[in-house]
Amino acid sequence: MSAIFDRRSVRSFLPKAVEQYKLERILRAGFQAPSAHNRQPWEFIVISDAADLAAIAEMSPYAEMLQQAAAAIAPCVNLGQGNGIRQDTWWVQDLSAATENMLLQIVDEGLGAVWLGWYPDMVRVKAFSEHFGLPSHVLPFSVIALGYPANPPQKEDRYEPAKVHYGRY
Template sequence: MDPKEFLEFLKERRSIRAFQKEEIKEKHLKMILEAGRWTPSASNRQPWEFIIIKDKEILQKVSETAIYGKFFKRAPLAIVIVGKTSESPNWYKIDTSLVSMQMMLMAWSLGIGICSIGSMDREKAKKLLGINKEDYLLTILPFGYIRGNIPKPTLRKSLSQIMNEI
């Protein structure tokens, strides 16, 4: 892989909030799940579970728990990333965050749009999804082939704002 192209690929990724109705191809879904499965984790504990929502009614209900994410009911599919707190009490949030990034990048390489949803009523969403009380619902990732234009890049702080040399 060409490193410059890879950096461009990272820079070109956008959060996508408008999706085509077309279902996600099974082979694409498998690749996204594989990208998640191969995520590194602290002590290789892999403290996660993925719930794939294909049922439109459940998707609709879960989207109602989102504060800034009601759009995701229009996605053909969503993956819920769950952190198994007891399997890695200190690291489950970091490990599952890495899963979501791997899945996002895999999806982007396939022309599939995605937007991580963090702003939700977690307790309500967990009940709807049958997630154990002690486990952590990190994020819901709605996936769909991109509809319309790709949004312009969002701003980033400059390197000089975030970097220190010692």
């Protein structure tokens, strides 16, 4: 699957909007992710307003590229409410799988992106939740900055046979 090997973080974007049909295919890829007990605990916030993107950029010291990005998608977890509220943290893996699925679809669409870590930095989680009006049982997990890449990313072969253990460590 070439998207896996072509994918690199892209932090520099052309001033060009991302088509709605591409955004929808990227979101569909997120929804297709595996999840523990097939709970599919995700919700997605799609942000393309420049002032909102600039506001998110201010919430993390590592999110400056959002000033240039055409859009951002924030995969969020819905922890449920009342007796149904989740105590376990399997959802972190569910949301990671959804985030990676979207990064790969983004490559397939001829776009570029970078995964920005949000949860478990609770300062970032709080700032994002307040700005976008998230209820307390919904937490932003990551922010994906995306757009048309200003430069084609360089492929990198990271295979390290010494880190592979067949049968026993």
